[in-house]
Amino acid sequence: MFDFGIGYTELVVIALVAVIVIGPKDLPKVLRAFGRTMQKVRGMAREFQGHLDQAMREAGVDDIKKEINNLKTMNPVEDVKNEINSISAANPIATVAKDLTADLKKQDDDFKKYFGESAESASPAGEPGKTEPAALPKPEAPPVVH
Missing domain, CATH: 1.20.1070 (Rhopdopsin 7-helix transmembrane proteins)
Structure with missing residues (x-):
């Protein structure tokens, strides 16, 4: 529910401290003022983000991001x-x-x-470019030694 990193037990402790410090009579006024302030802060943050996005578009950052993504997926x-x-x-x-x-x-x-x-008939037998090896002379019988 809350994205402040605060659990329900911490929220209950904060509510009890607010009731004790501010008092039950003025607590609704303070909470309304806090809500309006948060709404203004969110609006300013949205406007600031819009200006940043526009400045990035004008500077061509989107094109650079696309090029970087293309380089990341490139496999040389x-x-x-x-x-x-x-x-x-x-x-x-x-x-x-x-x-x-x-x-x-x-x-x-x-x-x-x-x-x-x-x-x-003039061409040699067999495939062109292949020649048969010349016949080797037969070796003489080895000498007999007694």
Whole structure:
């Protein structure tokens, strides 16, 4: 109920002291005056808060707050990961390699068309670029020692 950090027992003690000090006859007048004073204090606080809010809006503090909140939620590690992934997806080296492979295949097909079957018989067996290792000489039998 009360947001003053005062419990009900402390409030009862304050009320008893007020009744004893002020007296029951003048207590309603004092409480009304206290209520009016509190109402004026709240109005001044509201007005002061309004002026502060207006001054902050004029100074652009809201924009600065938004920027700070954006910076708080920004994740530079994730941004770098996304950038790397986008670069990997549009990898210029892979694109160039695919283009070169397609060009080489086209040139190979043109070569085969021009020279016919003799070009295929001239090419080494197996996949291009792969060669079979040369046969190693067989080792001699080890000498027999008695």
